Amino acid sequence: MVYDVIIVGASFAGLSVANSLKTNRVLLIDRKTPGTLPTSACAAPLNFLLHQKMEDSIKQIINEVSFKTAYGELRYTTLVPFATFDYQIYCQESLKRFKGDFLKANVKSFNGNIVLTDRGEFEGKVFVDATGWRAKLASALDNSFVFRNNLGFGLETEVSAETSELNFIFDPKIIKGGYAWIFPAGEKTRLGLGTYFPSSDLLIKLKQFVKSQGYEVEKIHGGFMPYGLRSPVCHNVFLVGDAAGQIVPLTGEGIRQAIYFGKKCAQIIQSFLDGNLSLPLALLKYARFVNRHRGGYILFSFLQYLWLRLPNFAIELISRTLGRSWTNLKFQKLYFDWMKA
């Protein structure tokens, strides 16, 4: 059987594409059972989760954010409420809604027409690479597709404690060139460290940070964060989510982006399947749509570049300025309007 669409990667990006397509002749492949291995702290704007009817996955709704530096602390209310959610429930619920075929298999290679997995070969008309930072399909067609020099890295643990606000901590004594976070998630709290460069001692630093907060590290998860928008198409492949570098530089927010671009990608692919667009035009249309957001990515890359070079007291000063009501609200409005549910 030749599938209409083959999607590799069944996390935020792949599931968003899969559930936004009308055709059932879709093969969704992942090497893991969806939801079993989180990489993320799983915090996203509440309206995105509600829009997808993912209420059951929500662990905690958060309106208060605190930014701490070595010099002080700033608290404010978010314009848009955030929610932390359960990755396993999210993925399993998305998978239940999916009407095509799911295959648990590891994709080994791809020649442009056939996906080779450890469970056989599969042919499709359209391919979607939603494999995260590795961009497995695009890398198989172009081995220079992934730039390894703009990969950040994050590690996180979940401890049994109840907290109430999102905390971001910028303190070089905890981590240089990155930040720490504390996210409430119901009866648990997620504590993590992210750096804008891969770092070999992140685990040691995470253990020290968690201890400094009065907890012990439990199970650990994490992964790479590919900063810098990549090409959203590669030959005949559509790329979505981290595979296309759609995670936002500086903030490290990537879930909303994976879902947002995933929906648009599916809409355009469906137009091709319905005979309203040729495949080259569909690829072009998706690339144009993603590229319309490139200005925002360039701005956040620049802010990340500055952030890494600023002394901690300057970060404190900026946080204070952005913390004033009108600048704070304006900045938040721009940020959230950039990609809406």
Ligand SMILES: Cc1cc2nc3c(=O)[nH]c(=O)nc-3n(C[C@H](O)[C@H](O)[C@H](O)COP(=O)(O)OP(=O)(O)OC[C@H]3O[C@@H](n4cnc5c(N)ncnc54)[C@H](O)[C@@H]3O)c2cc1C
């Ligand atoms: C520690 C950490 C915390 C984060 N916290 C947040 C947060 O709170 N909020 C937020 O918005 N963003 C957060 N992010 C970013 C966010 O996790 C990513 O942007 C998001 O997961 C991207 O989704 P994705 O579907 O593109 O890729 P992924 O979630 O990486 O999924 C890729 C999928 O592809 C599958 N796959 C890969 N290779 C193959 C293969 N060869 N064969 C078959 N399957 C394959 C994988 O098994 C996986 O299921 C965080 C990232 C990290 C590292």
